Amino acid sequence: MKPERTKSTIDIISLLTMAAGLFGMVFCFPFLWSALLEDLVGAGFSFVGGAILFGSGLISLTMNNKK
DSSP states (O other): OHHHHHHHHHHHHHHHHHHHHHHHHHHHHHGGGSSHOOOOHHHHHHHHHHHHHHHHHHHHHHTTTTO
């Protein structure tokens, strides 16, 4: 694979990972305000997972675009 094609592929994958993490955090955000412990635990794990996805996508995008 050409380096330019590989770079753009990694950029797209990083952006998709960030979008998935953001969607996961936004989707479970309303459940964080619930009074039920089950909702809080389920939403908390999903929110942390989304934050990890978003952060890892941001880090890979940053490292791929260094000059």
